[in-house]
Amino acid sequence: MPSLRMSANIFWQDCPIGKLDRQKLLNQKGCVVWITGLSGSGKSTLACTVGRDLHSRGKLSYILDGDNLRHGLNKDLGFKAEDRAENIRRVGEVAKLFADAGLICITSLISPYRRDREACRALFSDASFIEIFMNMPLELCEARDPKGLYKLARAGVIKGFTGIDDPYEPPLDSEIEIGLKDGICPPPSEMAGVVVSYLEENGFLHE
Ligand SMILES: Nc1ncnc2c1ncn2[C@@H]1O[C@H](COP(=O)(O)OS(=O)(=O)O)[C@@H](OP(=O)(O)O)[C@H]1O
Numbered sequence: 001m002p003s004l005r006m007s008a009n010i011f012w013q014d015c016p017i018g019k020l021d022r023q024k025l026l027n028q029k030g031c032v033v034w035i036t037g038l039s040g041s042g043k044s045t046l047a048c049t050v051g052r053d054l055h056s057r058g059k060l061s062y063i064l065d066g067d068n069l070r071h072g073l074n075k076d077l078g079f080k081a082e083d084r085a086e087n088i089r090r091v092g093e094v095a096k097l098f099a100d101a102g103l104i105c106i107t108s109l110i111s112p113y114r115r116d117r118e119a120c121r122a123l124f125s126d127a128s129f130i131e132i133f134m135n136m137p138l139e140l141c142e143a144r145d146p147k148g149l150y151k152l153a154r155a156g157v158i159k160g161f162t163g164i165d166d167p168y169e170p171p172l173d174s175e176i177e178i179g180l181k182d183g184i185c186p187p188p189s190e191m192a193g194v195v196v197s198y199l200e201e202n203g204f205l206h207e
């Protein structure tokens, strides 16, 4: 396992074209839309719907999905607390690069621990870290169970499953919280509308 400490004798290399130049080219502001919530709460669905809406408005976004990244960049990580922390740390750093490239980077990870999410937020100096809490009840997520994982977790086949026998720490001050309305889950298009309106109102869809 390589050391995570910073190496000695390394220097920052500046380049003549910076984030502002790229944002001008794209006519948008680079940022991170960080979606957190239980498995089955609708993170990936929201990420894809926001991505499609932005695309149709001519805005460049890129989705970093926890499940997908665990097939490559993070395939050496499991679900112990320190592995989840390293997963979130890496995705935070990658998201920072995408935001620096001028893109609207949408992340979709359970990211269950507050401390790990706050460490990601701290990577961003301005308001360009936008946390979205998918506040869906465990009962709904478990009833959906599209991958059958809750069933396996309840049966004790999967240990340390978020919401069952591993904690989920809800955000205390997310920029956007999405929950049930009158006991019903709003359609993805409505949820995505809230996110895209936030981006519009906060100036991210123009440079
Ligand atoms: N033990 C355990 N706990 C939670 N989730 C589990 C577990 N084992 C496998 N899975 C599947 O992995 C997906 C979550 O990966 P993430 O990278 O988002 O997780 S984390 O942020 O590091 O907690 C998650 O995907 P989503 O359902 O899309 O959230 C699950 O399909």
Ligand SMILES: Nc1ncnc2c1ncn2[C@@H]1O[C@H](COP(=O)(O)OP(=O)(O)O)[C@@H](O)[C@H]1O
Pocket: 037, 038, 039, 040, 041, 042, 043, 044, 045, 046, 108, 144, 146, 185, 186, 187, 188, 191
């Ligand atoms: N707003 C919604 N209304 C109804 N069903 C939804 C909604 N969002 C997601 N779903 C469904 O719930 C399941 C889990 O959604 P998904 O986006 O995969 O969640 P997550 O990425 O958080 O695990 C999927 O079957 C999806 O079609």
